[in-house]
Amino acid sequence: MKSTSRSRERLAFTYGPGTVPGRDQVEAALSSEAEPSFATATYAEPRDWGYFGLLGFTAVLLLRPQDTFPALEVLHLAELFAIIGIAPMLLHRFAQRLPVFRVTPETLGLLFFGAVILATIPFSIWPGGAFGVFTGSYLKVLVVFVLMMNTLTTPKRLEDVTWLIVLCVGYVAARGVFDYARGANLVEDGRLAGAISGIFGNPNDLALNMVTFLPIAAIVAVTRRYSVWRRGTAALIVVLMMATIVFTKSRGGVVGLCAMLVAFLLLGWKVRRGFTVFGLAAILLAAPFAPASFWVRMATMVDAQQDKFQFTGSREERRMVMQEGINAFVEHPLTGVGAGQFENYNPSGRRIRWREAHNALIQVAADTGVFGLLAFCFLIVRGGLAAASTRRMLRRPRRSRDPDLIGTVLSDDDRRALHDHTVGTTAALVGWLTCAMFASVAYAWTFYYLLALIVAARELALHRLTAARALAAPRQKSFSVPAARLGRRTIQGMA
Numbered sequence: 001m002k003s004t005s006r007s008r009e010r011l012a013f014t015y016g017p018g019t020v021p022g023r024d025q026v027e028a029a030l031s032s033e034a035e036p037s038f039a040t041a042t043y044a045e046p047r048d049w050g051y052f053g054l055l056g057f058t059a060v061l062l063l064r065p066q067d068t069f070p071a072l073e074v075l076h077l078a079e080l081f082a083i084i085g086i087a088p089m090l091l092h093r094f095a096q097r098l099p100v101f102r103v104t105p106e107t108l109g110l111l112f113f114g115a116v117i118l119a120t121i122p123f124s125i126w127p128g129g130a131f132g133v134f135t136g137s138y139l140k141v142l143v144v145f146v147l148m149m150n151t152l153t154t155p156k157r158l159e160d161v162t163w164l165i166v167l168c169v170g171y172v173a174a175r176g177v178f179d180y181a182r183g184a185n186l187v188e189d190g191r192l193a194g195a196i197s198g199i200f201g202n203p204n205d206l207a208l209n210m211v212t213f214l215p216i217a218a219i220v221a222v223t224r225r226y227s228v229w230r231r232g233t234a235a236l237i238v239v240l241m242m243a244t245i246v247f248t249k250s251r252g253g254v255v256g257l258c259a260m261l262v263a264f265l266l267l268g269w270k271v272r273r274g275f276t277v278f279g280l281a282a283i284l285l286a287a288p289f290a291p292a293s294f295w296v297r298m299a300t301m302v303d304a305q306q307d308k309f310q311f312t313g314s315r316e317e318r319r320m321v322m323q324e325g326i327n328a329f330v331e332h333p334l335t336g337v338g339a340g341q342f343e344n345y346n347p348s349g350r351r352i353r354w355r356e357a358h359n360a361l362i363q364v365a366a367d368t369g370v371f372g373l374l375a376f377c378f379l380i381v382r383g384g385l386a387a388a389s390t391r392r393m394l395r396r397p398r399r400s401r402d403p404d405l406i407g408t409v410l411s412d413d414d415r416r417a418l419h420d421h422t423v424g425t426t427a428a429l430v431g432w433l434t435c436a437m438f439a440s441v442a443y444a445w446t447f448y449y450l451l452a453l454i455v456a457a458r459e460l461a462l463h464r465l466t467a468a469r470a471l472a473a474p475r476q477k478s479f480s481v482p483a484a485r486l487g488r489r490t491i492q493g494m495a
Contacts, residue, residue: 049089050150051085053081053083062165086146106382116372117133120372124336125345126338130338148161148452176192176206177247179192179195208253208439215424216421219424221235246290257431263427320351329370342363343355360439360441364442383455393462394415394418406464426454
């Protein structure tokens, strides 16, 4: 980056004392011929409006106040907050001749997935419906993902957005428990549905979201650096989320919960000593409090006849509709039937009509063909790799004589916060992926928000480490992070 542009960039990580080296150290590195990265640039655009827009959009997305107060529907609050966030950021970057947005492999994957959705529209069984999925759902996902990548530039902001999500999901869980206690919002022989629509609407989606965000709330509850009231609130939210999962009686949700807990217990011992023992004890103590109807429904996972005669027979129907989704992919391997259109795809011989695939991978394959499936799988894999890379970068050197580079640009509190965040989001990704094998959620917000939280943590750690390398070797013309160690390409001159 040329010296003329350095004056237009701000230290992106100088929020709070003790988090980074002094400005004189960084400017010493910049005064050399080293190419600065996003983390070491001298001045960056103000992101307060973008961050405010992100907070507002997140709250509206999860709480859906328009469901409680229908008069708010005409305001389109979600779109309004998205514009408040993205427009000032883009205008400033255009004016300063900066890149439109920060590019990561995950952003490119999202762009490619969106391009596949657009390219398959002409071949869709209902082009208008497929185009509506792109404009009504996926385009918003892409915009908000870009906004998150450009506003979650400090550990404090990442922590605050995550806490906002926990509070919002906790509110949904509290309403669910209250509804179950008074017999409201119950479907299919006493299964709890969401008190609000959107991503919490039906029992399976409600359970999926509880499973996904439960480990993030649990991290706050067990981490000593937080205040007592925050830890107590998080612990209460964890209990409410667990109860909500049980009350949905979602078999896919329970399988996802088990997978998430295994991942969480395996990784959680690094968050706090005795975590694994404490977690297992809590699970064993909580299990007897589940209602008998919950265990009866769970037994149908291995007993199709009991599910058919005692419940709705959805277990066998789900197996059949998954097979029909695979058949649709085989019949249209390159283009699929159009984004979101498998539900409307009813050729002769289809036995379960007007139903979704109930499997995110089959859903994408049937909708967008092989290229869409590859793009979606790429995003899932990149999420796992990003989390692993973050934990690796934050790891302290095993030998005392080895330099702790990232420790020179990241305080101990921020380092622990990023590590704990990554542990929670890794378990969340495992839980989401397991639940997604039984739900059509490929275009829903949950995965993309979780992916953004994971990648934002990786970008924070990566750019801090890049800054540390710049300070350690100020005379080098350029600096980079080995791709073999971090799982991504060299970062040079990224704004």
